[in-house]
Amino acid sequence: MVNHNLLLAYYGDDFTGSTDALEFLSKAGAKTALFIDAPTATQLAAYTDLNAIGVAGLSRSMSPRQMEATLLPTFSALKQLGVKHVHYKVCSTFDSSPTTGSIGKAIDVGIAVFQNTCVPLLVAAPSLGRYCAFGNLFARMGIGSTGQIYRLDRHPAMIKHPVTPADESDLRLHLAKQTDKKIGLLDILQVAKPFQELSTRLAKLMDEQSKVVLIDAMYEDQFLNIGRLIDELADKEQPLFSVGSSGVEMALGKYWNETQMLQAVTSWQALEKADPLLVIAGSCSPVTSRQISWALEQGFKEIIIDAQIICDSEIDALPIEEYIQKAVDIAQQGQHLIVHTNGSKENVKATLSSEKLGNALGLIAKKVVESTNVSRVVIAGGDTSSYAARAMEIEAVEMLVPLVAGAPLCKARSANPSINNIEVNFKGGQVGDERYFGILLEGKL
Structure with missing residues (x-):
């Protein structure tokens, strides 16, 4: 091959x-x-x-x-x-x-x-x-x-x-x-x-x-x-x-x-504002915490999932239906939303499962995208992001535009028609200043 x-x-x-x-x-x-x-x-x-x-x-x-x-x-x-x-x-x-x-x-x-x-x-x-x-x-x-x-x-x-x-x-x-x-x-x-x-x-x-x-x-x-x-x-x-x-x-x-083997790209397509923006965050980084606080001050809505209950559940029976319904209701009203764990790994026992949290967040995001007009999703958290992407049924991503160093906005490829071609951004715990989710909302610095 x-x-x-x-x-x-x-x-x-x-x-x-x-x-x-x-x-x-x-x-x-x-x-x-x-x-x-x-x-x-x-x-x-x-x-x-x-x-x-x-x-x-x-x-x-x-x-x-x-x-x-x-x-x-x-x-x-x-x-x-x-x-x-x-x-x-x-x-x-x-x-x-x-x-x-x-x-x-x-x-x-x-x-x-x-x-x-x-x-x-x-x-x-x-x-x-x-x-x-x-x-x-x-x-x-x-x-x-x-x-x-x-x-x-x-x-x-x-x-x-x-x-x-x-x-x-x-x-x-x-x-x-x-x-x-x-x-x-x-x-x-x-x-x-x-x-x-x-x-x-x-x-x-x-x-x-x-x-x-x-x-x-x-x-x-x-x-x-x-x-x-x-x-x-x-x-x-x-x-x-x-x-x-x-x-x-x-x-x-x-x-x-x-050596001219490749030619650097210097211009990128313009983006429209997300309407609305969905953020799922399993990160417990203080950087992400400040970004969430800033976004809430700007009018974002939030849903805090109980990380301990999620991690005490079986992987194929995660108790997320209530979170999904709340998230769909908020997104259908055109409101920007952050679904997060409230930095829970610092507050509860250290045996929390990145796999279970990532799956829960990814399944919530997938259901919201399938049920609303959300077309831009931010996934925050290094340890949980891979599981979240899989739960969303993403096969691959290709870069659309750089917004913040180290975290480009991408286009998803998926066999699921609701997920295929959505815009998706993956944010590590240390990435961005406090305005990060506002930047992804507007699609520009």
């Missing part, structure tokens, strides 16, 4: 992060489709002239054993596409632990499948407020905002993450708890040097048996050399497996634009 137009295939460890990579590939001019599962040959045939594909996965919430069972066949399927690059896309705050969403386990599986000598690791994404210096990750409070920048282990939101709290900013030390592969570093001083010196340093690290090489970055203009460095490690006979944030797509896109 070789597609000679494909340059890159990526697997995202959650849905919101997967649309982030979709955005930067699309901006670089790569026609890209993001699928819920690794696409079959029949599915791919329905999409013409693709330059890249993504798979919006669930691995950020999986155990290492679950990850191996999922990633082995998925990576093998992506390898068969004949692409130069296969990227395991992770959150730009490196959300992971030895027991949940282990990036080290993904690296081990990737090395087993692709047999690469070296796995580039690029986590920095300056346009998203993510910076890496001497192996340490720094993150702005809120993507697409003017929030303060913190070292990761002092970041107010990340140190309180309900599943993978950040307790180490040195990504080499963090990753060493998840894999025994030797980890080298191209530090910020080396990255600033001319390309040939950077390439020589990488070769030395590879000679020293570094199986993973973390690449620092602080500024977007450093991404041209980084993109060239990564691209020159790859070929279609031996696809390069890389790991990192959407910085990988930014770097490769910048290099492909420089």
Whole structure:
């Protein structure tokens, strides 16, 4: 199943992060489709002239054993596409632990499948407020905002993450708890040097048996050399497996634009105001909480679902009919609505199921879209978004327009005619300033 137009295939460890990579590939001019599962040959045939594909996965919430069972066949399927690059896309705050969403386990599986000598690791994404210096990750409070920048282990939101709290900013030390592969570093001083010196340093690290090489970055203009460095490690006979944030797509896109392999997109279609806007939110991020508060002050209606009762129920018998009816009634009145969990993971026992919450929110959204004229939906929450998308019967999404960095507005593809072609936006917990839902409502900054 070789597609000679494909340059890159990526697997995202959650849905919101997967649309982030979709955005930067699309901006670089790569026609890209993001699928819920690794696409079959029949599915791919329905999409013409693709330059890249993504798979919006669930691995950020999986155990290492679950990850191996999922990633082995998925990576093998992506390898068969004949692409130069296969990227395991992770959150730009490196959300992971030895027991949940282990990036080290993904690296081990990737090395087993692709047999690469070296796995580039690029986590920095300056346009998203993510910076890496001497192996340490720094993150702005809120993507697409003017929030303060913190070292990761002092970041107010990340140190309180309900599943993978950040307790180490040195990504080499963090990753060493998840894999025994030797980890080298191209530090910020080396990255600033001319390309040939950077390439020589990488070769030395590879000679020293570094199986993973973390690449620092602080500024977007450093991404041209980084993109060239990564691209020159790859070929279609031996696809390069890389790991990192959407910085990988930014770097490769910048290099492909420089070499005229792709032409960057500089203009996008105008959007109409949503009438009405539906938001479903499983996120317990303080950034999302402030965005919900702002929206309620602007007249949005809200429905708070009881997360504990949802998670105490069976997956095929979720008690959501009352929420569906309330949501349909509000949407039929033309009122903008947020259905959310009120940040419940911080307030109730830690055994809450992202799968059950995501399914509940997705089923509510699907029923509202099927029963009303809602045509734009925002799905907020990294851990729950993949499950919500599946519950909505979304097969794939393609980018329509960038609104806030890291969270493009997309068009859904689905066998369900009510869901097919709706506009959908996936928002991670750290994305956007307080006006976020207002921006998605208006369709412009």
